[in-house]
C-alpha cells in the first residue's frame with residue numbers, strides 16, 4: 359500500500375479475521391476505505407457484510423488483525439473512549455435498532471442529546487431530518503406501530519442527524535418500495551457530496567447500479583472477484 | 588442537560604409506577620421507624636434532663652433526736668460532695684403539706700393523736716454535678732450518716748430507666764443500620780430491574796455514541812428522587828403520628844407538664860438529605876456491579 363493511499367484512507371483493515379464458534383465469518387480481510395468514498399459491499403446472504411460493518415464501529419472486536427479508523431487502532435480503544443469512535447459514524451442497522459419505548463422524534467433526537475447539543479438545535483435539526491425522510495407526520499408514533507419501511511426511514515434519519523463523517527448503511531432500502539428507496543439513496547448521495555464517507559452493504563443489484571461507486575464483493579468472508587453485475 | 592436527565596428520570600418513574608411506589612414506600616417506612624425512634628430519644632432525653640436538673644433528695648431523720656444532733660447532721664450533710672443546699676423540714680410542716688395535698692380527705696389525719704411523720708432535710712444537688720450516678724452515690728453517703736433513718740429521691744426509678752433507655756438506644760442504632768442497608772439494597776434492586784428492562788435501549792444508546800455518564804445519569808436522578816420522596820413521605824407520616832400522640836397526651840396530662848417537641852427544621856432537612864443519599868448509594872452500587880459484568 360502506498361503512502362498516498364494511507365493518507366487518503368479513513369478506514370484501513372489489515373488481515374482481519376472474525377470467528378464465531380471456530381467458524382470464520384471474515385477471513386484475512388485487507389481493505390482500505392477512502393475519505394469521501396461511496397462504497398458498496400455486496401455478496402450473498404451470510405457472506406459477512408454485516409460483520410464487516412460491525413468491526414468498524416467496534417460493535418464486535420476482531421479475532422485477529424487490525425482496524426484503523428482515522429488513524430486510530432480501534433482494538434486498543436479503552437471502553438471510556440468508544441463513544442468518540444461511535445460519534446464519527448452514522449449507522450443504519452440491518453434490524454433498525456430503534457428504541458421501541460421512545461417515539462420517532464425521541465429516537466432521532468437522542469443522537470444529538472447524547473452529543474450534548476442544545477435543546478433548540480436538537481428540536482430544529484431533528485424535525486428537519488425527519489421531514490427529509492418523509493416522517494414528519496409520525497413524530498410521536500412509537501416504532502412498533504410503524505411499518506417496516508417507515509422504521510427504516512426513521513433509522514436512516516437517526517444515522518444522518520448527527521452529520522457523521524462516515525455513514526454505514528446495512529441494507530438501508532431492504533424494506534422500501536422503489537420510490538422511497540431512491541429517496542433514501544438520494545439522501546445518502548447528498549451526504550456523500552457534502553464530504554461524508556458512505557459504506558452501503560446490500561445485495562440489491564439495482565441499487566448498486568443506480569450510483570457510480572466502488573463495489574467490493576464478499577463471498578464466505580473473503581473479498582472475491584465480483585460476478586458479472 | 589440537567590433538565591434532560593431529570594425529564595428522562597421522571598419518564599422512567601412514570602413508566603415503572605408500581606416498582607417506584609414500592610421502593611418509595613419501603614424507604615418511607617424505614618425513615619419513619621428510624622426517625623420515630625430518634626424522636627422518642629429526643630423527647631425522653633429532654634425529660635430526663637429536666638428531672639436531673641431538679642433532683643431533690645429527702646433525708647428522713649430518726650425520731651427522738653435533739654436540736655444539737657440535728658445541727659450535727661445538717662453540718663455533715665452540707666459537707667458532702669455535690670450538695671448545694673439542705674433545708675430542714677420539721678414534721679409539723681410536713682404534716683401541713685400532706686394535709687394541703689390531701690385536701691378533702693385530710694379529715695382522716697385529724698384522727699391521729701400524734702404526728703406520724705419524721706423530721707427531714709430536703710437536699711438539693713448542684714445542677715452541674717448531678718448525674719444519676721452521683722445522685723445514687725450521694726444517697727448512699729446520706730444513708731450512712733448517723734441519725735438518718737431513710738433516704739429517698741422521687742426519681743430513683745429513673746435510674747433504672749436510664750439503663751434500659753441506653754440499651755434501647757443501642758438496639759435502635761443497630762436497627763437504623765439495618766434499615767439503611769435494606770433501603771440501599773432495595774433502591775439498588777429497583778435500578779437493576781429497570782436497567783434489565785432497558786438493556787436493549789442502553790445498548791442502542793451506546794451504539795449511537797452516548798457516554799456511560801449520559802446513559803446512567805437518569806438512573807441516579809431516579810434513585811435520588813425515590814430517596815427524597817421516601818424521606819418526605821416517612822417524615823409526613825411521622826408528623827401525623829406525632830400530632831395524634833401529642834393530642835392524646837395533652838388530653839390526660841396537666842397543662843404544660845409534658846412538652847413534646849418534633850424534629851427541628853435542620854434535622855428534617857438532614858433526614859431528607861440522608862435518604863436522598865441512600866438513593867444515590869443504592870444506585871451507585873448497583874450500577875458499579877452492572878458495569879463490571
Ligand SMILES: Nc1ncnc2c1ncn2[C@@H]1O[C@H](COP(=O)(O)OP(=O)(O)OP(=O)(O)O)[C@@H](O)[C@H]1O
Pocket residue numbers: 378379382383401402403404405406407408409410452561
Ligand atoms: N453473533 C453471531 N454469532 C454466531 N454467528 C454469527 C454471528 N453473527 C454472524 N454470524 C455468522 O457469520 C456469518 C456472516 O454473517 P453476516 O451477518 O455478516 O452476513 P451478511 O453478509 O450480513 O448476511 P445478510 O445478507 O443475510 O445480512 C454468517 O454465517 C452468520 O451465521
Ligand SMILES: [Mg+2]
Pocket residue numbers: 407408409452528
Ligand atoms: Mg447482514
